[in-house]
Amino acid sequence: MSNRLNINFLGKKLNNPIMTASGCFGYGLEYKDYFNPNELGAAVLKGITMEPRNGNSGTRIAETPSGMLNSVGLENPGIEEFKKIIPSIKKELHIPLVANINGKILEEYIEIAREVEQIEEIEIVELNISCPNVKDGGMAFGANPEMARLVTREVRKVLTKPMIVKLSPNVTNIVEIAKIVEEEGADGVALINTLLGMAVDIRKRKPVLGNIMGGLSGPAVKPVALRMIYQVSQAVSIPILGMGGISSTEDAIEFIMVGASAISLGTGMFANPTLPIEIKKGLEKYCKENNIDNISEIVGAAHPDGGAAYRNRLGGNYEIKS
Amino acid sequence: MFLEDVKIIENIQIADNYYLMRVEGDKIPEHSKPGQFFMLQCQDRSRVLRRPISLHNVDGNILEFYYESLGKGTEEFTKLPIGETINIQGPLGNGYDTDLEGKNIVVIGGGMGMAPIKYLIKNLKDNNKVTFIGGGRNAGAVKIIEKFNFENIKIEVATDDGSVGIKGNTVDLLMKILKDQNIDIIYTCGPHPMMEAVAKVAQENNIRCQISLEERMACGIKACVGCSILTKKGMKKVCYDGPVFESTDIVDLDVIDPNGGCK
Numbered sequence: 001m002s003n004r005l006n007i008n009f010l011g012k013k014l015n016n017p018i019m020t021a022s023g024c025f026g027y028g029l030e031y032k033d034y035f036n037p038n039e040l041g042a043a044v045l046k047g048i049t050m051e052p053r054n055g056n057s058g059t060r061i062a063e064t065p066s067g068m069l070n071s072v073g074l075e076n077p078g079i080e081e082f083k084k085i086i087p088s089i090k091k092e093l094h095i096p097l098v099a100n101i102n103g104k105i106l107e108e109y110i111e112i113a114r115e116v117e118q119i120e121e122i123e124i125v126e127l128n129i130s131c132p133n134v135k136d137g138g139m140a141f142g143a144n145p146e147m148a149r150l151v152t153r154e155v156r157k158v159l160t161k162p163m164i165v166k167l168s169p170n171v172t173n174i175v176e177i178a179k180i181v182e183e184e185g186a187d188g189v190a191l192i193n194t195l196l197g198m199a200v201d202i203r204k205r206k207p208v209l210g211n212i213m214g215g216l217s218g219p220a221v222k223p224v225a226l227r228m229i230y231q232v233s234q235a236v237s238i239p240i241l242g243m244g245g246i247s248s249t250e251d252a253i254e255f256i257m258v259g260a261s262a263i264s265l266g267t268g269m270f271a272n273p274t275l276p277i278e279i280k281k282g283l284e285k286y287c288k289e290n291n292i293d294n295i296s297e298i299v300g301a302a303h304p305d306g307g308a309a310y311r312n313r314l315g316g317n318y319e320i321k322s
Numbered sequence: 323m324f325l326e327d328v329k330i331i332e333n334i335q336i337a338d339n340y341y342l343m344r345v346e347g348d349k350i351p352e353h354s355k356p357g358q359f360f361m362l363q364c365q366d367r368s369r370v371l372r373r374p375i376s377l378h379n380v381d382g383n384i385l386e387f388y389y390e391s392l393g394k395g396t397e398e399f400t401k402l403p404i405g406e407t408i409n410i411q412g413p414l415g416n417g418y419d420t421d422l423e424g425k426n427i428v429v430i431g432g433g434m435g436m437a438p439i440k441y442l443i444k445n446l447k448d449n450n451k452v453t454f455i456g457g458g459r460n461a462g463a464v465k466i467i468e469k470f471n472f473e474n475i476k477i478e479v480a481t482d483d484g485s486v487g488i489k490g491n492t493v494d495l496l497m498k499i500l501k502d503q504n505i506d507i508i509y510t511c512g513p514h515p516m517m518e519a520v521a522k523v524a525q526e527n528n529i530r531c532q533i534s535l536e537e538r539m540a541c542g543i544k545a546c547v548g549c550s551i552l553t554k555k556g557m558k559k560v561c562y563d564g565p566v567f568e569s570t571d572i573v574d575l576d577v578i579d580p581n582g583g584c585k
Contacts, residue, residue, distance in 0.1 A: 023546065023547070024541070024545060024546060025545055026543075026544055026545035026546075026547075030541075030543050030544055030545040031543065031545065033323040033543075034323070034325055046547065054550075054552060054557050055547065055550060055557070057552075059537075059538055060538070060547075060548045060549070060550070061371075061538040061539060061540050061546070061548035061549070062538065063369060063370065063371045063395075065368055066368045066370060067370060068370055068371055068540060070540070070546070070548055072546070072547050072548060072550075075547050075550055075557060218370045219368075219370065247367075247370075267370055267540070268370075269541070269545075270370065270371055270372070270540045270541045270542075270545075270546065271363065271367070271370050271371065271372060272363075273325060273411060273543075274325065
């Protein structure tokens with residue numbers, strides 16, 4: 001393998017820009033019967049909260065045209081259990097592990113940030129202010145610019161590890177929120193989280209999901225994700241972890257060309273559990289055929305200036321902000 | 323577990339919306355257990371999720387899936403011709419406990435719940451005494467039983483409309499058996515109200531009972547946490563911890579929603 005796919009993401013050297021999307025890859029080992037998870041650039045683990053959560057009741061999954069709705073509601077074993085299982089995960093996963101953290105209230109975000117700061121095996125933290133499936137916290141933080149500012153600022157104070165803030169697409173102005181979290185010290189932004197949606201069972205005359213509404217993901221949201229990454233990457237100077245319906249090499253290249261430095265796979269893996277390997281091979285082939293020495297050369301290539309300004313702002317080497 | 327394109331060698335309508343698909347592949351695992359399932363991929367990729375289909379039988383390198391055409395995805399499966407390939411992922415989940423000898427067992431299948439029954443009986447019949455109770459709305463719902471072809475198995479059938487077997491339900495037949503025999507274990511798969519009733523009878527009579535739950539799922543391997551249910555042992559994934567559970571592990575059978583999940 002060449003070095004064409006090696007990237008420097010938030011100061012971490014990744015073997016390739018392919019990551020997983022939180023909530024779609026369990027705690028890192030669930031897919032190991034289908035591919036070696038160490039082939040990924042990094043693994044973003046299932047979101048955690050301070051206390052264990054049972055998540056939402058009733059039906060949690062619904063398929064929609066070219067997509068799916070989920071209303072899992074952050075079911076997770078809580079930080080204490082997470083701390084217990086992480087060492088065994090790290091024994092098998094030698095790639096950077098990304099913890100996705102969530103809170104209901106500001107204090108909980110701060111508290112859990114303090115906890116993950118202490119977990120040696122966690123190299124990067126994804127601050128989730130965009131879960132559409134929990135009543136408190138979650139999207140409430142991500143949809144309100146001032147709340148997004150506050151939570152990013154306060155978490156930054158207790159977190160020295162690289163921090164990605166995962167943004168909600170369920171806002172009027174995604175660029176505004178992205179700029180705010182950048183100002184408050186985010187090292188990167190992840191977008192997009194799921195779009196709030198619903199489905200109705202016409203035989204039962206009621207919503208399919210127990211929680212009525214859920215997060216829409218899959219190829220159906222890809223154009224929205226591309227648009228938002230395109231907009232945000234022209235306004236910020238931090239790298240973007242792009243996701244939203246990637247299910248082929250071509251999709252991955254589109255995401256990189258609109259401004260994503262790395263990509264995450266979610267729903268696409270449910271249909272095709274070996275998708276990361278296919279995309280890895282596909283990106284390698286694409287670079288080779290197009291004489292691209294390193295994949296980061298095409299970050300933002302679809303911008304009006306071919307991405308030169310954005311890549312220049314990123315500096316090609318995404319240093320961690322102090 | 324494997325992921326493979328397998329060749330369809332038979333895909334026939336059994337009755338109504340019930341179909342039987344037989345596929346042949348190279349990596350068909352001999353270790354797959356009754357009650358496990360496979361995730362079948364749709365050819366129309368606008369359907370992003372695979373369909374979880376119970377393993378009906380294993381015969382050498384041939385797998386059988388008994389399935390119901392319920393929506394556009396499964397309807398697509400019904401139209402797949404012989405010779406076509408389909409991508410399957412599995413075997414997944416935790417199957418029935420078949421490591422038994424000398425037991426007096428009742429196996430109860432209702433409607434589509436007949437899906438894992440053939441393979442289950444096949445694995446139990448040689449070392450145990452097995453009585454099978456099949457039930458359904460009408461003759462079509464129990465027609466698959468004709469293809470079971472088991473010797474030395476007592477088969478009793480009940481239909482809602484009385485078109486085949488007795489007019490009644492599987493629980494009526496179970497109660498009748500319990501009057502005359504000591505049953506060690508009951509295995510069941512079928513509609514929620516039926517399994518709930520069976521589990522209650524089992525619990526009242528202090529008989530071990532394994533039930534197979536159904537839930538909408540995305541990944542099939544506990545990565546998406548979409549199919550969790552609340553059990554006595556905490557949140558469990560139907561795809562991974564199940565679909566077969568000990569009936570006593572379910573906190574309260576009343577909390578199992580007929581459409582899956584916990585209310």
